[in-house]
Amino acid sequence: xxxxxxxxxxxxxxxxxxxxxxxxxxxxxxxxxxxxxxxxxxxxxxxxxxxxxxxxxxxxxxxxxxxxxxxxxxxxxxxxxxxxxxxxxxxxxxxxxxxxxxxxxxxxxxxx
Amino acid sequence: xxxxxxxxxxxxxxxxxxxxxxxxxxxxxxxxxxxxxxxxxxxxxxxxxxxxxxxxxxxxxxxxxxxxxxxxxxxxxxxxxxxxxxxxxxxxxxxxxxxxxxxxxxxxxxxxxx
Numbered sequence: 001x002x003x004x005x006x007x008x009x010x011x012x013x014x015x016x017x018x019x020x021x022x023x024x025x026x027x028x029x030x031x032x033x034x035x036x037x038x039x040x041x042x043x044x045x046x047x048x049x050x051x052x053x054x055x056x057x058x059x060x061x062x063x064x065x066x067x068x069x070x071x072x073x074x075x076x077x078x079x080x081x082x083x084x085x086x087x088x089x090x091x092x093x094x095x096x097x098x099x100x101x102x103x104x105x106x107x108x109x110x111x112x
Numbered sequence: 113x114x115x116x117x118x119x120x121x122x123x124x125x126x127x128x129x130x131x132x133x134x135x136x137x138x139x140x141x142x143x144x145x146x147x148x149x150x151x152x153x154x155x156x157x158x159x160x161x162x163x164x165x166x167x168x169x170x171x172x173x174x175x176x177x178x179x180x181x182x183x184x185x186x187x188x189x190x191x192x193x194x195x196x197x198x199x200x201x202x203x204x205x206x207x208x209x210x211x212x213x214x215x216x217x218x219x220x221x222x223x224x225x226x
Contacts, residue, residue, distance in 0.1 A: 004155070036217075043116060043205070043217035044156075090155070097213040098144070102155040 002027050004093050006103035013081050014111050021076040021106050023091030033074040034092040034100065035065055044090065050074065061085070086110045114140045116208045118218035125196055125225055133191045133221045135206030141186035142208035146215065147179075150203040162189045196225045 005024045013019055025031060032051050036044040048059025055067040065076045074091060088107050092100040115138040125131050135145055143164045148156040160181050161169045168181035178200075180192040189208075193200050201224050207215040 009153070041121075041219055043219045044207075045217075046214065097215060098146075098161070098209070099158055100156075100215070102157075104153065104155045 002093070002101055004091050004101050004103035006089075006091055006106050008106045009104070010107045010109065012109040012111060015083050016080050019076075019078045019081045019085070019108070021089050021091075021108070023074045023076065023103060025072050025074065025091075025093045027072075027093055029095065031093045032096055033065075033067060034094075035059065035063070035074070035076045036090045036092060037061075038088040038090065038105075047076070047089075081108075081110055083110045083112060114138075114208075114210055114214075114216040116206065116216045116218040118204075118206055118221050120221060121219065122222045123224070125223070127197050127225055128195055130192055130194045131196055131223060133193075133204055133206075133223075135189045135191070135208065135218055137187045137208040137210075137216070140208070140210050140216075142189075142210065143186060144209045145183060145189040146207045146209070147181060147189075147191050148205040148207070150205060150220070152203075156205060159191075193223065196223070198225045201225045 003026045034049045035047040038044045047063050048057045050057045050067045057065050063078050088105045090105045091103040094100040117136045119134045145162040147159045150156045159174045162181045162183040164183045170176045183189040203220050205220040207217045
């Protein structure tokens, strides 16, 4: 079955610290992979996506993610977290850009 | 960037009544829009794909007679929850796909059925 797992429900980091949010997927074919961020009262915003090519993908707001086929993972990273990064983060997978399967999300809290 | 709005942001209705939720692409045309449902602490679940001028395609397990979708124009799709019951209470999110096939999400509508 196709699925996305985000093992961490809630993560707390200090401002300026590095961040890694985990995402593992189960998918029959080579998937399209996405990371979205959701802030209160706002729609999901696309941070980055991977379709093919270089497995290290750069996104907006200083985020990057690395596709590791052998581990079925697509972890999101940021070297230095800002207080404004506090939000809910969703990993998603799909055969294309349409029918996306989302993970349950990771809530990021940032302490000053 | 592209903006998608939803109206209302919150709605409370009595059991047995119907509720309409609007999804608009404000600065682009969207031939395809999507409707998702999100339960607390759970992921977004795709309910249906809405195509302008044609019938919506519903995901398995979604009652098409309960969740009526209309996509009458290139900027507007509506979801009507008919004869709502408390178990229909949820967070409903729409997205609109632009010509580059990227999805832009609305802020969501919180439906509470009493």
